[in-house]
Amino acid sequence: MRTTKGASVKTITKMKASSMRSSIVLAMSLAAVAVVAQEDEQEQPAEQRQGRMLEEIVVTVERREQSLQDYAGTAFAISGDDLKLQGIQNLADLSESTPGLQINNKQGNFEVWIRGIGSSNNTELGDPAAATHYDGVYLPRPTGIGSAFYDIARVEVNMGPQGTLRGRNATAGSVNIVPWRPGIGVFDAMIEVEGGNYNSKMVTGMVNLPVGDNSAFRIAAYGMEHDAYYNDVGPLSQDIAEAAENSSARLQYLWEPNDKASLLLAFDYLDEKGSGYTGTNYANPLGNGIDPEDIKDPRDVHARGLEPRNDTEHWGAKLEFKYDLGFAQLEYTGSFRSLDYNFEASTPLTPDYQGVTETLGPLDEAYDNWSRFQFLTESESTIHELRLISPTEERLYYTVGLFYFKENQKSFLASAGDRGTFFQGAEFNQPDVVGESISAYGDMTFEINERMRISAGLRYTYDEKSRQGVNGRYAFALGGFDVTTGNEFACCMGARVGTEGFEFAGFDRQIYDPDLDGSGDVSGDEFLEFYNDGIKSYGARDTLDDILANGIQPGGSATPAQCTDTITTDGLICPADGNHSFVDVINPSTSITVQDGEMDADFVDWRLRLAYDVGESSMAYGLVSTGHKSGGFNDTFSDPEVGIDISPTYDTETVTLYELGWKSEFDLGSVPTRFNASAFYYDYADQVFTSLLSVEQALDFDSGVPPDPDAIDQSGALVVSFSYNAADSEIYGMQFDGGFDLPYNFSFDYTALWLEAEIIEAEPIQDFRFQADVAPDDAVFRSIDGKRLPHTPKYQLNMKLSQWFAVPWGTVDYVVSAGWRDEQYLTIFNGEDYGQPEDPRQRLDDRVPAYWTFDVGMGYSHGDGNLRIEAFANNSTEEVKNAAVIITQFDNTRFYTRPRTYGARVKYFF
Template identity: 65%
Template sequence: MKRFNRDFNDMPTITTSVCTGHLMKLFGHCILASSIIFGAASAIAQEVEKTEEEKEADLERIVVTVERRSQDIQDLGGTAFAFSGEDLKAQGIQDITDISESIPGLEIGNNQGNVEVWIRGIGSSNNTELGDPAAATHLDGVYIPRPSGIGSAFFDISRVEVNVGPQGTLRGRNATAGSVNIIPWRPAIGQWNGSAEVEFGNYNHRTITGALNIPVNDVLAFRVAGIKTDHDSYYNDVGPLDLELAEAADNLGLRFQALYEPNDDLSIYLSYDFAREQGTGYTGTNYALPLGLGIDPDTIEDPRDVVGRGFSPIQDTIHDGFKIEITYDLGDVKLEYNGSYRDLIYDYQAATPLSPDFPGVFDALAPLDQALDDFSRFQFLTDSESIIHELRLLSDDDASRLTYTAGIFLFDERQQTFLASAGDRGGFFQGAEFNQPNTDTDSFSIYGDATYEFSADTRLTLGLRYTKDTKTRQGVNARYAFALGGFDVNTGNPFGCCMGARVGTEGF
């Protein structure tokens, strides 16, 4: 590792390093990163003026908002984990799914673009329009009902907080197992700062990230941040079609924020984030052929060397949202309003590979006539629009013995879902359609949570939540099958003739 640092009032700090970590473990990645971090001269001066005791105190005190108030993590009465943005970089964590390797009892997986969170073995893999997570995902405090594409919002991060255990009276909807809150850096009033970073790696990996904090005056500031990531497929097509298969990425993430604080009592925060994930999605490796031949999958040398068919998978996910947060200090209590709108469009078309590579694979495929040019496919298309209103009353952070929060939570989600598959099996066309144009969810909640501290070692917490959910669905589920053949006069087979017509071809 090489590191070059020079301190000037108006000069950047330039860092170059070789990064490995989780990506190296998963995909054999080696990424070369170059970053530029710059800040105001006043901020450097303030850092120099700090005493050693102050610096040590800063290092020892970890402030979190897992209970939706600022507090030292040592004072927390539950189980929680917090990672700063610098901690994440130091551990090589560049995606939300990598966090699970650093926290016991936490599993975060990517299931065909859907982020699934499991805490202490509790979670949900039901990613249909009827499914809801059991461990809630939040972005900047906003509940995300469908976390597809949220990975591309993982940049310019201040910290990540993980709450373990039921959070219904604090974190709201579908937090039975706990919650994960991704908290980006917010605008800083009266301070210029920013960062830029470039990464290069194998699989033609390229990532550019950047952020800029813009102080307008003493009461208003903006922050702009973004990320662009591209890399080739982690699969290799050993077949004659030479297709680009699963897990190629062309992702973009943007975030625009504004913070207005006209006085010590009022704070207005606005945010808009946009994420688009394009590429080839996640098909996995199809082991049906080797298993049918009695071949042990463990004997296959590289499961990412596969025989592709038909076409390259196509994924296009757009996930964006607005947030407004208004906080007003009334003295002993604070009044807070959170409103958000989110829209997710997920479109994925794919054809699974024919088989992983093994000795004799093409001889085994030869009897499967027209296997390579089989354009049979499945498509999953969904659109989720959600609106959240939340009004909270909470005690001051400096309250001595009694701290509390109470609030009203309104959630409205409108979904359209289309899932279909179509393909050939000899002279037969088979297809399935799951078409739900109207799936509506309305949720109303009232909650309260209070903690009384009897002493430094003893406290009592009580919480109560009432929720009423209404979900309705309207649509069509159907399965189709019909033969494309004709009567064979020689054999008497009613479908033995004229099997040349194939529906699963290019353009189908």
């Protein structure tokens, strides 16, 4: 595909001099559909249309170019120019533009949900249920891809299982970011500069350079920075969360030596720095009876300890070769992608509210708390895909292919508990995670006659994954023994760790099995050696290293003489550091668990589709398609009941979609009109949920036996991410989209969605909002039958009004976009408080009220279009809503939609 100067998306326009469909009725039951249409053969005079015509968008949602109106399914395409004019910056912003699509940024991890189907498992064991692609290449970890939103032709969103064509984890659908490709025989260059609020600055440049008659380079680059969207109102004045300093470059070379062959080589590099995404922890105000509605701005917070730091490097290379064999086109795509993600932070203490400092205790200790965490992810993925694509001119056309995917990962998450009494941190260190997938697929369409087509597809997939590493929770009991009272914890329980200069060892750890002597048990000294091996350097003001330097000195049954022979004036018996009588380890044999898990699964996806052309520009269709997402295994746990380590598994998810639809273009009077409608039903079986559970809860969950409160260990509880098959659900609804090409160069487009998403049948699940070792009466099995699936507003609406008009020196255009989302829930419990139904605790509330968003943009193109000036405002009414939430016993962290951003840009084409 060749580009032209100033083009934003490939379009083909067509005049329809004779077509008016005066009535369209679409009704659906689970087994039938009726479509009634009438055609008015009376020709409309051409002058009544005033040269107006509907734009035909060409997409690749089925891996071949076709008109979006000819695609017998539900998909959306948003041009790169429309994204920029509305101020859309990254992947998460698409949520407000596309009904049925929800994309959340949770601490740098993008979670994509399409019509209620998605995944919140962001660990190395998790895979998305909605597949993200970059120029057709599957991205297993889309972290950092937000900086790819420049010099792009469009973003395509495909609804429903894509099992036969994009089968790798596409049970919900797919999102494909499509950059502009080199244009042969075209010299093109552009530079763009932008400024806005939050001290935002952006520069983008592009050069399309022809090389001879049959090849071309396209080079594009991008740089952007802005201040933090968060505001530290405390004394530290940190540059806290959501500041950005991003850069990216893309190089492509296209060679077409003859009419049969083409070769595309592409390389892209993305670098994101700044302060990352911490979210806002509401645990403090909720624990002090503050209504969240009384907090003016969730991004006004009190920071502490470590200033957040994000460093993400994501790059990839791609080779795409095509050759026309006559009967079909042979395509090969090979790609390699590398991701290095490093995020470390101390989460803010609390959002700001009146009287907040009175709830923080000693302020010097509250602000000087360096409890911190660090995420490290290293991912290298390779894809090879070979396809045969036949031309569509024949009655039978098809796509067949082979797909191979492999990902090697390293994953690290660790925390350090500053001033902790019985908790000094946790570590999940997995240096060897391997995932592999092999698929063979075929999809064909047969034209029964000039109006009717039937499609059938089949895909076989084999997936496997293995993981080796270690998980640990570090709990030392530190105390001062009082001779006069016999109290073991007379003082000095908290120790400093994580202060300035502290570093985890990360993947430089040398010890992965704490049982150094092979005895089958972990002694206190082995535990201590393992812990110290995971720390590269202690902080400048840390005290834990000095305490641990004396080795393990057990308390409890130890006599004062066994601890030390130094007695202070206040009656404390202390070791060499002068403060602590003993250093004991809580549960050394069960707090560290070696990880060694593996899984494999195979399944078959299929689809059937019938399409019928009712008239020249109207089509009815019905389809059935399936999608699978592989099961897997969880962390390895030490089960004291059976005396062995186990890795609980979960089964493969299955989604079956039934969809009936209608697509049409016609003249409503003299107005070119588009009207599309679809009705859909999803049968969602063995749905997988992911929760944060203590090991005790996870073991109980795996056995299905409710916990015995008297038997729960009250200390040393390791909290893990646990995935499990929870429910069978059904999702159904209707979607309408269309538009009008109105007089005076007005255009109006809309999309409306009615969506029902309900859990039909589920085993009782443990209430993971409570921790079994802290609140055993609440952390029990509950019914979720009848609950609404998260991220599923019942009604969703998007509308866009645009116009262009001539002025003496060029043209002016503008767009006003409005989006409405009904209320929705963010967890499977729908905010229900089972323990206190009459007086529900606010920390359990996960409801997001209904809201509107408005984006506006205006542009001026001078003369022949070489100069372009734009202004935009995204989320112009400042509707900041909760997009995701983490609710645990001690955590209520909320992640929010982007605040209002506005700015102006100047673009010049050479």
